Amino acid sequence: MARLLPKKDAVIIGLGWTGAILAQQLTEAGLDVVAIERGPWRDTATDFNIGYMQDELRYAIRKDLFLNPVLEAMTMRNRPDQTALPMRDYGSFLPGHGVGGAGVHWNGKTWRFWESDFQIHTHLTRRYGANKIRGLQLQDWGVTWDEIEPSFDAFEYLCGISGKAGNIQGALQPGGNPFESPRAREYPNPPLKTGYPPMLFDKVAREMGYHPFPQPTANLSRPYVNPLGIAMGECTYCGFCERFGCANYSKASAQTTILPVLMTKPNFEARTECEVLKVNLTADRKAAKSVTYVDARGVEYEQPGEMVLICAYSLMNVRMMLLSGIGTQYDPATGKGNVGRNYCYQTSCGARLFLEGKHLNPFIASGGMGRTIDDFNGDGFDHSHLNFVGGAGISCDPSNGRPIGYRPTPPGTPRWGAGWKKGTVEGYQNAMNIGAQGSSYPVRENYLDLDPAYSDRHGRPLLRITFSFPDNDVAMSHYMSDQLEKIAKAFNPKSYSVARIQKDWNSVPYQSTHNTGGAIMGENPRTSAVNKYLQSWDVPNVFVIGASAFAHNAGMNPTGTVGALAFWAAKAITEKYIKHPGALVHA
Amino acid sequence: MRSIVAGILLLIGTPAFAGTQVEEGRYQAVLGDCAGCHGKDLAGGVVLQTPFGRLVTPNITPDRQTGIGGYSSADFRAAMKTGYARGKPLYPAMPYVNYARMPDKDVDALFAYLKTVKPVRHAVNVNQLRFPYNWRFLMRLWNLVFFHTRAPAPSNHGAAWMRGEYLVNGPGHCGTCHTGKNLFGADSGPALGGALLQGWFAPDLGGDGMTGLGGWQVSDVVAYLKTGRNGHSIASGPMAESVENSTTAMTDSDLEAIAVYLKKLPPPAARARQNLDDVEQMKRGARIYRVNCSACHGLDARGEGPLVPPLTGNAVVNQASADTLVRLVLAGSQAAGTKWAPTRPAMPSLAWRLNDKQVADVLTYVRGNWGNRAAPVAAGTVGDIRAALQGGR
Numbered sequence: 001m002a003r004l005l006p007k008k009d010a011v012i013i014g015l016g017w018t019g020a021i022l023a024q025q026l027t028e029a030g031l032d033v034v035a036i037e038r039g040p041w042r043d044t045a046t047d048f049n050i051g052y053m054q055d056e057l058r059y060a061i062r063k064d065l066f067l068n069p070v071l072e073a074m075t076m077r078n079r080p081d082q083t084a085l086p087m088r089d090y091g092s093f094l095p096g097h098g099v100g101g102a103g104v105h106w107n108g109k110t111w112r113f114w115e116s117d118f119q120i121h122t123h124l125t126r127r128y129g130a131n132k133i134r135g136l137q138l139q140d141w142g143v144t145w146d147e148i149e150p151s152f153d154a155f156e157y158l159c160g161i162s163g164k165a166g167n168i169q170g171a172l173q174p175g176g177n178p179f180e181s182p183r184a185r186e187y188p189n190p191p192l193k194t195g196y197p198p199m200l201f202d203k204v205a206r207e208m209g210y211h212p213f214p215q216p217t218a219n220l221s222r223p224y225v226n227p228l229g230i231a232m233g234e235c236t237y238c239g240f241c242e243r244f245g246c247a248n249y250s251k252a253s254a255q256t257t258i259l260p261v262l263m264t265k266p267n268f269e270a271r272t273e274c275e276v277l278k279v280n281l282t283a284d285r286k287a288a289k290s291v292t293y294v295d296a297r298g299v300e301y302e303q304p305g306e307m308v309l310i311c312a313y314s315l316m317n318v319r320m321m322l323l324s325g326i327g328t329q330y331d332p333a334t335g336k337g338n339v340g341r342n343y344c345y346q347t348s349c350g351a352r353l354f355l356e357g358k359h360l361n362p363f364i365a366s367g368g369m370g371r372t373i374d375d376f377n378g379d380g381f382d383h384s385h386l387n388f389v390g391g392a393g394i395s396c397d398p399s400n401g402r403p404i405g406y407r408p409t410p411p412g413t414p415r416w417g418a419g420w421k422k423g424t425v426e427g428y429q430n431a432m433n434i435g436a437q438g439s440s441y442p443v444r445e446n447y448l449d450l451d452p453a454y455s456d457r458h459g460r461p462l463l464r465i466t467f468s469f470p471d472n473d474v475a476m477s478h479y480m481s482d483q484l485e486k487i488a489k490a491f492n493p494k495s496y497s498v499a500r501i502q503k504d505w506n507s508v509p510y511q512s513t514h515n516t517g518g519a520i521m522g523e524n525p526r527t528s529a530v531n532k533y534l535q536s537w538d539v540p541n542v543f544v545i546g547a548s549a550f551a552h553n554a555g556m557n558p559t560g561t562v563g564a565l566a567f568w569a570a571k572a573i574t575e576k577y578i579k580h581p582g583a584l585v586h587a
Numbered sequence: 588m589r590s591i592v593a594g595i596l597l598l599i600g601t602p603a604f605a606g607t608q609v610e611e612g613r614y615q616a617v618l619g620d621c622a623g624c625h626g627k628d629l630a631g632g633v634v635l636q637t638p639f640g641r642l643v644t645p646n647i648t649p650d651r652q653t654g655i656g657g658y659s660s661a662d663f664r665a666a667m668k669t670g671y672a673r674g675k676p677l678y679p680a681m682p683y684v685n686y687a688r689m690p691d692k693d694v695d696a697l698f699a700y701l702k703t704v705k706p707v708r709h710a711v712n713v714n715q716l717r718f719p720y721n722w723r724f725l726m727r728l729w730n731l732v733f734f735h736t737r738a739p740a741p742s743n744h745g746a747a748w749m750r751g752e753y754l755v756n757g758p759g760h761c762g763t764c765h766t767g768k769n770l771f772g773a774d775s776g777p778a779l780g781g782a783l784l785q786g787w788f789a790p791d792l793g794g795d796g797m798t799g800l801g802g803w804q805v806s807d808v809v810a811y812l813k814t815g816r817n818g819h820s821i822a823s824g825p826m827a828e829s830v831e832n833s834t835t836a837m838t839d840s841d842l843e844a845i846a847v848y849l850k851k852l853p854p855p856a857a858r859a860r861q862n863l864d865d866v867e868q869m870k871r872g873a874r875i876y877r878v879n880c881s882a883c884h885g886l887d888a889r890g891e892g893p894l895v896p897p898l899t900g901n902a903v904v905n906q907a908s909a910d911t912l913v914r915l916v917l918a919g920s921q922a923a924g925t926k927w928a929p930t931r932p933a934m935p936s937l938a939w940r941l942n943d944k945q946v947a948d949v950l951t952y953v954r955g956n957w958g959n960r961a962a963p964v965a966a967g968t969v970g971d972i973r974a975a976l977q978g979g980r
Contacts, residue, residue, distance in 0.1 A: 223891055238882070
């Protein structure tokens with residue numbers, strides 16, 4: 001029998017990026033908030049020690065900061081007619097664990113999805129006709145650019161994003177990304193310095209007529225004090241961002257931008273190493289009354305709350321809804337059901353060039369110091385005569401030159417022995433990488449549900465991922481591989497190779513931790529799990545916040561848009577919901 | 588408890604009635620930094636490591652059995668100003684020598700405030716001192732010899748200085764840490780000239796440009812006490828607690844008064860500058876500094892704005908005793924966090940990474956470079972402090 005605890009105004013599940021933002025905004029509005037986090041407490045001072053943080057074996061290879069599958073695994077298959085098997089180790093993507101979530105060990109790239117993304121169905125239908133997107137389950141997100149733009153701005157200033165605006169209130173800015181949607185003002189900090197490879201890429205891309213620009217990133221180009229008064233430091237280009245916590249207070253995370261203020265508030269409490277099992281609903285299933293969680297000693301508690309905010313990783317958000325009976329399970333056979341649909345990923349390919357005689361010094365790196373062109377991203381280029389929609393950001397963005405993981409060798413190099421050693425010595429300084437991070441569009445048969453066979457240590461069914469790359473996205477990615485090849489040739493490399501995507505998703509090699517959808521926002525309660533304010537259509541005192549709300553994934557890293565959605569939802573809760581609890585949108 | 592990280596309650600207790608006397612008393616508790624020794628909930632139990640053994644601070648909440656719930660205001664005055672708690676002599680770790688300067692009105696207000704604090708039942712075994720210091724009656728003798736309420740010095744510096752002098756030597760009891768002590772634990776040597784306490788060297792607050800506040804403006808002192816940092820230094824260690832519990836909540840005019848007083852402290856007698864001619868040690872230290880320290884403190888030692896203190900023009904670096912520096916390198920330390928500077932950045936522990944000789948080399952380099960002129964550090968000193976830290980002290 002769970003021990004019943006005193007009621008809180010808001011119960012937050014997960015204290016990562018979105019949980020921390022919601023907690024900060026709601027406590028500012030005077031609410032009494034508790035955040036319940038499955039993983040451990042983590043802080044820069046105590047957990048990201050400058051003396052050992054750059055331990056590649058511990059953090060990058062043995063994945064010290066990531067979710068261990070013994071706590072929560074998932075099953076996967078490519079098609080609905082297959083039997084899913086559990087992933088015994090996380091490979092293709094690496095969910096975070098503990099306070100700060102995946103926002104601890106990200107690279108820092110902080111994009112804004114475009115105006116056309118939020119109204120993608122309307123936009124593409126208007127431009128190309130309905131036939132162009134037949135077979136794709138593309139939907140408008142329900143929120144417009146003008147509504148969401150201030151929330152992007154809030155997140156960027158919270159983080160101190162380094163970048164160069166390309167479009168300020170409609171006026172194109174030299175040096176910025178001309179394809180981005182209009183923003184109210186410049187980034188809070190100038191772009192990072194860049195490395196040699198992105199400088200070479202910038203030059204070649206410019207000569208080819210493209211529009212390279214510095215990536216917007218949460219690695220700081222200079223000391224910064226954010227609007228909460230929290231100080232951050234200048235990036236040292238150590239090359240230990242992704243998979244690592246930042247020891248220099250230089251990479252935005254909940255730890256470096258919110259927690260120092262949030263943790264001192266008397267109306268906030270964080271309970272770590274406490275795993276929420278489910279959200280408990282009232283008998284009529286129209287309201288959440290509490291959550292049940294287990295602490296590190298196995299003691300079970302019931303924490304009542306006026307509202308419940310599900311702020312875990314995107315995939316876990318979906319699972320929490322399904323385990324709690326919030327919304328209805330999506331069925332690919334009928335297309336009915338609003339939870340589990342529009343699961344998307346990231347459709348990426350890359351090219352590797354070997355430039356003889358160059359010293360590219362890949363160890364001088366930062367998560368977001370690269371250069372990108374968006375000439376082939378989203379609907380920034382004409383798809384009239386192409387057999388796909390969507391696109392990719394093409395970037396040269398070396399993030400590290402770490403000794404274990406980064407061993408590029410030219411094609412034909414032996415896999416071991418003296419030949420490999422020679423190749424790896426040369427390749428380390430000569431290799432240059434260019435990547436195309438492509439959009440991922442929803443199709444009927446890619447979805448999330450609960451696995452019928454496998455369960456976790458609490459006996460709860462695991463999440464099942466059914467995914468293969470849609471034909472549209474494969475065609476898009478092949479087109480991007482062709483563009484990469486053209487760019488690679490322009491460097492006159494000694495040798496190069498271009499990777500091409502396979503239709504079937506392989507869950508083993510690392511690809512991207514940009515899993516999106518499953519609890520998507522939208523205009524219609526039959527085809528979306530949450531409304532434009534990320535409020536559950538079915539249980540209005542539940543909000544589900546994260547990339548789970550993306551109705552599709554764009555050719556960009558998701559965190560900027562995740563942060564914006566968190567501020568957007570917080571605004572709706574503090575300005576509308578707490579004054580008049582209940583559904584904010586009536587379908 | 589690691590699994591439950593609660594938000595820290597900044598305010599102690601609840602204002603049962605918002606009477607002016609209670610509010611005045613709350614501010615007296617800030618000035619006297621009661622929470623610094625008696626804990627945030629004032630229920631005591633904080634261990635003070637003294638040269639005479641362990642003293643554990645008593646419960647001063649209004650609990651009748653384990654706190655001061657049974658005290659009359661006369662009892663409380665006597666404890667605060669004469670060092671006798673209901674006839675029983677207190678140990679001078681309780682700074683009654685300083686509190687004796689407080690007017691009765693302020694002591695009464697403090698008592699009124701303490702009566703509104705949430706009572707906590709918490710029995711404390713205060714006296715864990717070694718023989719013979721655990722003989723409490725000896726304190727009667729101590730009081731006879733060392734306890735003389737000093738009249739305020741004659742005012743020739745103006746009202747702000749007078750107020751500052753009172754705050755520093757009265758309720759603020761700065762000398763408890765910053766003034767040297769003799770064999771009997773009584774003040775000795777130059778007032779506020781720096782002292783070693785509980786493994787930290789509380790720096791010289793005199794007018795010396797290297798070791799004291801000579802390079803600070805009044806506004807620097809105010810900024811340090813109010814926010815926990817200024818362009819020269821960031822409060823950490825026990826001073827971080829003093830800032831968080833006490834000085835950050837003081838009024839601007841009181842902080843300014845403290846600064847005016849401290850800035851007029853006489854500079855100490857000229858000290859012989861150290862000769863730093865071990866070129867090889869300096870070279871080794873420079874290499875260690877580049878690899879281990881420069882990413883944050885900078886190759887030029889200028890630090891980084893509000894996050895990382897500079898090592899040039901920083902008095903902590905130049906103290907006669909290197910104990911604090913050694914401790915910072917071995918154990919690390921977290922900066923004070925205040926409303927104005929909430930970040931609480933930390934110096935990480937490097938004990939696992941640098942041996943005694945390496946710590947001595949790098950600190951000798953730091954103490955003798957960029958205009959710093961402090962004595963070299965011996966590996967043996969580092970070893971002693973490492974052993975003390977490992978012993979849990």
